[in-house]
Amino acid sequence: MSVEAIIRLVGVERTYRKGGESVRVLDDLDLEVPRGGYVALMGPSGSGKTTLLNLIGGLDKADGGQVIVDGEDLTRLGQGALARWRAASVGFVFQGFNLMPVLTAQQNVELPLLLTNLSRRERREHARHALALVGLDDRRSHRPKQLSGGQEQRVAIARALVTDPILILADEPTGDLDRDSAGAVLELLDKLNRESDKTIVMVTHDPRAADSARSIVHLDKGRLERIEDRRPLEPADSTTT
Numbered sequence: 001m002s003v004e005a006i007i008r009l010v011g012v013e014r015t016y017r018k019g020g021e022s023v024r025v026l027d028d029l030d031l032e033v034p035r036g037g038y039v040a041l042m043g044p045s046g047s048g049k050t051t052l053l054n055l056i057g058g059l060d061k062a063d064g065g066q067v068i069v070d071g072e073d074l075t076r077l078g079q080g081a082l083a084r085w086r087a088a089s090v091g092f093v094f095q096g097f098n099l100m101p102v103l104t105a106q107q108n109v110e111l112p113l114l115l116t117n118l119s120r121r122e123r124r125e126h127a128r129h130a131l132a133l134v135g136l137d138d139r140r141s142h143r144p145k146q147l148s149g150g151q152e153q154r155v156a157i158a159r160a161l162v163t164d165p166i167l168i169l170a171d172e173p174t175g176d177l178d179r180d181s182a183g184a185v186l187e188l189l190d191k192l193n194r195e196s197d198k199t200i201v202m203v204t205h206d207p208r209a210a211d212s213a214r215s216i217v218h219l220d221k222g223r224l225e226r227i228e229d230r231r232p233l234e235p236a237d238s239t240t241t
């Protein structure tokens with residue numbers, strides 16, 4: 001059985017230059033993530049996890065190798081094409097939520113839709129639907145300060161989902177949350193993966209977060225150390241828990 005790879009990295013290199021020095025942060029990295037996969041990226045601090053996530057999401061560019069996501073080789077796209085691809089294909093979730101404090105939950109979720117051709121009414125409806133999906137339809141007019149950390153992260157997930165991207169990329173999504181709120185966010189990501197077919201790649205130091213992924217990719221010093229398959233994908237997924 002083979003499941004189509006939605007993310008394929010081949011011989012990826014990323015080197016940062018600082019002062020006169022260059023540091024190779026990712027070194028000849030090969031990785032495949034199947035469509036519908038849910039991968040946790042783990043590894044010591046500085047091992048290149050966020051760098052890898054940013055390359056997959058088109059926020060940064062590789063210096064060598066190929067980064068192919070949903071059939072598009074991101075290393076060949078110019079800045080404009082990359083920005084359009086990113087807006088259509090990827091939803092980002094960050095540790096610190098990154099919500100706009102002066103906007104309501106509804107307005108925050110609508111933000112990515114300002115780059116689309118949708119009418120105001122359609123934008124409002126899509127945002128409402130996304131907020132309902134994360135269980136926050138009764139918090140639409142609250143501003144971030146009026147929400148708990150867990151609710152803020154769920155608004156951020158609604159914002160990531162509202163354009164219906166194929167890929168959700170999350171960088172330490174539970175890092176700033178207490179245990180219960182982290183649990184709710186992990187349950188939500190799991191539901192999006194199982195029921196809405198979103199492919200998820202999540203950087204985490206949290207073993208419980210990694211536990212909810214289908215596989216764990218361990219990085220060390222910019223190289224792939226090993227992959228732990230936990231709940232492999234099947235063509236017709238029958239996971240019930």
Ligand SMILES: Nc1ncnc2c1ncn2[C@@H]1O[C@H](COP(=O)(O)OP(=O)(O)OP(=O)(O)O)[C@@H](O)[C@H]1O
Pocket residue numbers: 016017018025043044045046047048049050051052
């Ligand atoms: N823009 C940059 N310029 C120079 N060096 C950078 C830049 N971004 C990252 N680095 C370096 O690359 C290395 C890997 O960073 P990265 O953030 O990918 O690691 P990480 O595994 O996500 O770490 P952490 O778990 O601490 O977040 C680090 O040594 C970091 O200092």
